[in-house]
Amino acid sequence: MPTDPPPAEIVTAGMLVIGDEILSGRTKDKNIGHLAETMTAIGIDLREVRIVPDVEDEIVAALNALRSRYSYVFTTGGIGPTHDDITADSVARAFQVPIDVDPRAVEMLERHFPGRPMNEARLRMTRIPQGAELVDAGGTGAPGFWIGNVIVMAGVPRIMQTMLEGVIPKLAKGAKILSETVRADAREGDIGTELRAVAEAFPDVMIGSYPFIDESGPNTNLVIRSRDPARLAAARAAVETMLAEVKAR
């Protein structure tokens, strides 16, 4: 696993969710929201997510598209012991490296699950692309792995979360995006024109408008984001002044 990564101002990530069960609606994904929150918290920009079926060509194409664009790519799903678990083989093909049973993975499985017979199916979980480092699931499941800028994790949320926790200390982190939320107490359509003027006055600050509906009716959250605390504070003040002016009309 890469150690002591160089500091970088902006570190990006893509995510590849692998599994027919997500696309059929049978399983509701919980990993996208968790990865998104975690990346934001540690200062990595999640820029794109793709969900693809258990089809090798689709996995390879999506992985190659994502790994060439972002600092890191996180995959979830398809590393279990059954015939439909084809993620490890697909990753090896994407990187054009051989894949075989990895003695380190066998040792890890035997250590975490003593007494379970090491049959053909379980050995399948120990197939790791050449050159990859293992990502320990800490007794929650078989290992994931890290190759190049791609981190391959399980689909079961509890196992995915354990793997991610183990990986985080080794990731390069960028300057964190700071965020503030202002509740507008107004309908989006009643403040949109004025909000655009604020956004144009702060082109370096991200200002998002998110409508919601609660007991008191339609309302809007304005989310202001920047890596620069001073610009964030200035934009927030401008948003609040704008809201006061609209309401005073």
Next chain:
Amino acid sequence: MPTDPPPAEIVTAGMLVIGDEILSGRTKDKNIGHLAETMTAIGIDLREVRIVPDVEDEIVAALNALRSRYSYVFTTGGIGPTHDDITADSVARAFQVPIDVDPRAVEMLERHFPGRPMNEARLRMTRIPQGAELVDAGGTGAPGFWIGNVIVMAGVPRIMQTMLEGVIPKLAKGAKILSETVRADAREGDIGTELRAVAEAFPDVMIGSYPFIDESGPNTNLVIRSRDPARLAAARAAVETMLAEVKAR
């Protein structure tokens, strides 16, 4: 909107989720699971999902990639009244058609929301690419639209669901995929080898293996899917025979 679509054996869909708030983790997407379930129920194969930020180049590139590959593309998000709502303009650019305020959309907004001032921000919601048909939000919000094979919907789940309900009768549907779930009462690693043999004997049937953990410990759901009821039944019988044999050992 296209009417009386020709019957087709296999109808496919892609989905494009648009919004910084999903990628930052601030908002947890609920539309992917809903669209996936709905498509499965009406016999359309959802084959791919992408989540992209509020960046026009990204939206255009992803939309063009998806619309060339699948029968339909459904987008969610970015059709509100504020400066960060750029979906309609991005779709117009992807289709290389002009976009302007659409009198039908103005009429629809005024009908559903009488008394709300038609200001610059609200007029923004009535900008519709040339050649598109409107998708009525039925009083829950501004209209979406349908252009070519692309259906553009709101990001707020309640509004998205209303739009989707209105669109469903007009979609071409394929032969429905039938699905049966067999609870293995076994660990995935203990049946994986034998399950592979069943899957290889039924190459025309999709057999998925989904581990889960409940009070009684690690377990596995085997999901068998096919468009052909006879093949589905035969594969299910083979799976059940396999499970009985493994347990009798």
